[in-house]
Amino acid sequence: MLAVGGSTVVEWYDFTLCLYFAPTLSRVFFGPGGQALGKTLAGFAIAYLMRPLGAILFGLFGDRHGRRPTLFLSMAVMTLAMLCLAILPGYRQIGALAGGALILLRCLMGFSVGGEYTAVVTYLFESAPPHRRGLVTSLAAAASEIGGLLAVGLCALLTHYLDADSLEGWGWRIPFLFGAVLAGTICLARGIISETPAFHEPSPAQTLSPLAYALRHERRGIAIGFAISALGSISYYVGITYVPSYLALIGGHDEAMALEFSTLAALVVITVTPVVGLISDVIGRKPVLLMLCAGCAVLPMAMFHLIAGGSTACALAGMATLAALAGGVSAVGTVATAEQFSALTRLSGLALGATSATALFGGATPYLAHALQQGTGMREIPGMMIAVVALGVGLALAIVMPSRKAPPDQSQR
Numbered sequence: 474m475l476a477v478g479g480s481t482v483v484e485w486y487d488f489t490l491c492l493y494f495a496p497t498l499s500r501v502f503f504g505p506g507g508q509a510l511g512k513t514l515a516g517f518a519i520a521y522l523m524r525p526l527g528a529i530l531f532g533l534f535g536d537r538h539g540r541r542p543t544l545f546l547s548m549a550v551m552t553l554a555m556l557c558l559a560i561l562p563g564y565r566q567i568g569a570l571a572g573g574a575l576i577l578l579r580c581l582m583g584f585s586v587g588g589e590y591t592a593v594v595t596y597l598f599e600s601a602p603p604h605r606r607g608l609v610t611s612l613a614a615a616a617s618e619i620g621g622l623l624a625v626g627l628c629a630l631l632t633h634y635l636d637a638d639s640l641e642g643w644g645w646r647i648p649f650l651f652g653a654v655l656a657g658t659i660c661l662a663r664g665i666i667s668e669t670p671a672f673h674e675p676s677p678a679q680t681l682s683p684l685a686y687a688l689r690h691e692r693r694g695i696a697i698g699f700a701i702s703a704l705g706s707i708s709y710y711v712g713i714t715y716v717p718s719y720l721a722l723i724g725g726h727d728e729a730m731a732l733e734f735s736t737l738a739a740l741v742v743i744t745v746t747p748v749v750g751l752i753s754d755v756i757g758r759k760p761v762l763l764m765l766c767a768g769c770a771v772l773p774m775a776m777f778h779l780i781a782g783g784s785t786a787c788a789l790a791g792m793a794t795l796a797a798l799a800g801g802v803s804a805v806g807t808v809a810t811a812e813q814f815s816a817l818t819r820l821s822g823l824a825l826g827a828t829s830a831t832a833l834f835g836g837a838t839p840y841l842a843h844a845l846q847q848g849t850g851m852r853e854i855p856g857m858m859i860a861v862v863a864l865g866v867g868l869a870l871a872i873v874m875p876s877r878k879a880p881p882d883q884s885q886r
Contacts, residue, residue, distance in 0.1 A: 479616065479659045479662075480544070480547075480548055480551070480589050480593055480656075480659055481589075481590065481593060481613050481614070481616040481617040481620065482616050482617065482619050482620035482623070482655070483548075483551060483555075483620060483652060483655055483656045483659065484551075484586050484589060484590065484617060484620060485617035485618065485619075485620035485621045485624075486620035486621065486623050486624045486652055486655070487551075487555065487582060487586075487620075487624075487652055488620075488621075488624075489620065489621040489624035489625060490624040490627075490628065490648050490649070490652065491517060491579070492714075493624065493625065493628045494628065494645060494648070495510065495513055495514060495517070496510055497640060497641055497645050498513055498575065498645065499512065499513035500564075500641055501563040501564065501571075501641055501645060502561075502563055502564055502571045502572045502574075502575045503564060503571070503572045504564040504565075512572060513572075513575075516572070516575065516576035516579060517576075517579055518837070519576065519579075519580065520576065520579035520580045520582065520583040521583055521832065521835070522583070522832055523580045523581075523583035523584040523587065524583050524584070524586055524587035524828055524831065524832055525587060525824065525828045525829050525831075525832045526584060526587065527547075527583065527584035527585060527586065527587025527588045527589075528587035528588055528590075528591050528823070528824035528828035528829075529587075529684070529821070529824045529825070529828075530588065531543055531546070531547055531585075531587065531588020531589075531591070531592060531820070531824075532588065532591055532683070532684070532820035532821040532822075532823065532824035533682075533683060533684055533820075533821055534546070534588075535588070535591075535592050535595070535820040536683035536817060536818060536819070536820045536821050537683065539668050540592055540595055540596045540599070540668060540669050540820075541596075541663070541666055541667065541668045541669075543588065543592045543820070544589070544592050544593070544596060544663050544666070545660065545663045545664065546588075547585045547586075547588045547589040547592060548585075548589065548656060548659055548660040548663060549660050550581065550584070550585035551582060551585040551586065551589065551656050551660075552653055552656040552657045552660050553581075554578050554579075554581040554582040554585065555582070555649055555652045555653040555656055556649075556650075556653035556657075557578055558575070558578045558579075558582075558649050559646050559649035559650040559652075559653055560646070561574055561575065561578065587824070587828055588824075590613070590828075591820050591823040591824055591827070591828060592820060593613050594610060594613055594807055594810075594811050594823065595669075595811060595819045595820055595823065596669055597609050597610045597612065597613055598610050598808060598811040598812075598819075599669035599670070599816065599819075600669055604754060605751075605754055606754065606808050606811075606812075607750040607751060607752075607753035607754040607758070607804070607805065607808045608747055608750045608751045608754055609750075610750065610807045610808040610811060611746050611747050611749065611750025611751075611803075611804035611805070611807055611808065612746075612747060612750075613807060614742070614746050614800070614803040614804055614807055615742070615743050615746040615747055615800075615804075618739040618740075618742045618743045618746075618800075619743065621735075621739050622736065622739050622740075624648065625735065625736060625739075627647075627648045627651065628648070631644050631645075631647065631648070669816075683817060683818045683820070683821040684818075684821045684825070686817060686818050686821075687814065687818040687821050687822045687825060688825070691813070691814055691815070691818055691822055693813070693873060694813030694814050694822055694826065695813075695822055695825045695826040696826070696869075696873065697809075697810070697813050697826070697869075697870065697873060697874050698810040698813055698814075698822065698823060698825075698826025698827045698830070699825075699826040699827070699829065699830045700830075700865075700866045700869045700870060701762065701802075701806040701809055701810050701827070701830075701866065701870070702806060702810060702826065702827040702828075702830035702831055702834070703830040703833070703834045703862055703866060704765075704766065704769060704802055704806070704834075704862055704863055704866040705799070705802040705803050705806045705831075706830060706831045706833075706834035706835040706838070707834045707835075707838050707858060707859055707862045708769055708773075708795075708798055708799040708802050708859055708862075708863075709799040709802075709803065709835075710834070710835045710838050710839055711838050711839060711842050711855050711858055711859055712773060712795035712796070712798060712799045712855075712859060713735075713738050713742075713792075713795060713796055713799050714839055715838075715839035715842050715843070715855060716734065716735075716738070716780065716792055716795065717734065717735055718839070718843065719777070719780065719781075719842075719843075719846075719855065720734060720780065720788065723780070723781045723846075723852055730785070734788065734789065734792050737789065737792065737793060737796070738792055738793070738795070738796035739796075741793050741796035741797050741800060742796050742797075742799065742800035742803070743800075744800075745796075745797045745800040745801055745804070746800045746801075746803060746804040747804070748804075749761065749765075749800070749801040749804040749805055750804040750805065750807075750808065752805075753804070753805040753808065753809070757876070758805055758808065758809040758812065758874075759809075759870065759874050759875070759876050761801075761805045762802075762805055762806070762809060762870055762874070763867060763870060763871060765798065765801050765802050765805070766863045766864075766866055766867030766870065767863075767867065768798050768801075768863075769798050769802070769859050769860065769862075769863035770860045770863040770864050770867065771860070772794060772795075772798065772856075773795060773798070773855070773856030773857075773859040773860055774853040774856035774857055774860060775791075775856070776790075776791035776792075776794050776795050776856060777791065777852060777853050777854075777855050777856040778791075778852060778853055778856075779791035780792060781852040809874075810823060810826060810827045811823065813826070834862065838858065841858070842854060842855040842858055845858070
């Protein structure tokens, strides 16, 4: 289980690391100048769009050849990308080529992560006991926050003990080398895992393309997966990832305080995720999702108002509530989307629905929230964005999502 779910630790370790090290990486790879940071962030945004492509291609491979080889291959690519980044020459050594090489490696990382997460969710879902699939599958979401905490802690240590010249000269390489070693260890461990039983079961549609079969016969599952992931993405990226920037802009808190709040949010998600996953095993996915949709429709605007109030206690309460909502959606959403597909098409279906929604409602929404807030001057705009999506998703799920707890034959090929 650790060899499979541990990859989400690496994924979010890398994501968080690049987020906090973006100013340093911009100077190292793009040189001095006011445009360096903008180029770095734009390049990272482009790399994020590689995730759906990776999910689709790895999904086709995994539905054809198995979850085990897909997990091994995606982690091998992830390890290679992180190792190459750790030893990559900077702007002073190779000039403008450094920035291009950085973006290329980030694209490779995004490509591998796209296939990795869907394969992890599928493997955990198909390997778990039917009555505990919610709990087991939710661990993938909880593990991701552990990766974020590792990255934050290592960034804080390096920033505290190294001066600026040392950090830009060689210190920034340390966390990427650590990440490469961590990814390589998980890759080696995956050499001994077994294939899921569901993959080996025969299917009359086995000769068809998994992608074509999903588009022809499982369109409702794709739509449900898209809706759930849309809410999960915007509640996380606007409700958690964007909040530190919002705190600095509106709440009057410094960067150190924002970092502490981010740590609190990660701890809340780690705590809430398995609890909500277990509850979904007991009362069903749909009731839990509809309750979370209601919470996301009502609470975020009030929470962003609290955060903007200037009080540290109110800001903590607001961010903890937003983190609990996002963690809850991720917990039940992970298993609920996996349940929408047969084993023949599970990886491809998740790629078409869940991963495409993450690309649309994930990486770009913090920027959109910032732009709308700046343009309108309304402090509650980020919460309004979450509420609008929650209302739409809640209505869609109430109409089209099956009410049964766990589809009896959904894990069969």
